[in-house]
Amino acid sequence: MSDFLHFTEKRLRPLSPLQSKEALWEAASEVISRYDAYQINQILDELQSILSDSEEGIHRVTKIVQSLRVFTRSVKDDEKSSYDLLDLVHQVFLISKNEVKYVANLEIDVPEDIILYCNGVQIAQVFVNILVNAAQAIKSQKRYNMGTIRIVARQTDPNIIIRFEDDGPGIPKENLSKIFEPFFTTKEIGKGTGLGLSISYDIIVNKHNGSINVRSEYGHGCVFTIVLPIVSA
Ligand SMILES: Nc1ncnc2c1ncn2[C@@H]1O[C@H](COP(=O)(O)OP(=O)(O)O)[C@@H](O)[C@H]1O
């Protein structure tokens, strides 16, 4: 984590908003490729901490290793294959579990038979980011009750619609148009890079021909809606 942040800071600090778009994008893409490596390292770090967590035990480790296998099957480039959406959601939950479990109950309303033709690593990265964002937003409220995060999916030909709903603080109106921009974050230094949603946008819109939108009323949570076209292998 600190390595990645250190790199990000070193690479981005000399830049000013007045610099050319190209220079900013070049820096951004360097950071993004580091981010991929960083995410894998983070998963491995988590594995290590789970190994020493005798309570949860070997069962979880086995499951995470299994899910890593699924991800690395299509790691890097733009390779796509068929994934069961519910499996993918369960794997994403396993990976995000430590962030989510103390702050929110996760409700999964995803039918069993939805098959997504996609790059599994990239789509998992999008789901993890949205889920972790929701958990962090709820956590920031310092509330006494658990929050609720719901993942709802439906297949409505020719699309698959996936919604992430949370009952966290929501997003102020003036920020709604900014959250998909690279480096926009409201989190303190060390917590957020502001890259998650811009990477998610790129993955969904440019790499999968889909769309991603947010609806939020400040004080009343958020709904992120992803629409992906059904593509057969
Ligand atoms: N579920 C959510 N509830 C409230 N705010 C959110 C939520 N998801 C995203 N945001 C806002 O969008 C910003 C950008 O998110 P993201 O691109 O993932 O970057 P980061 O998580 O590093 O801040 C966050 O800093 C936060 O202000």
Ligand SMILES: [Mg+2]
């Ligand atoms: Mg994020």
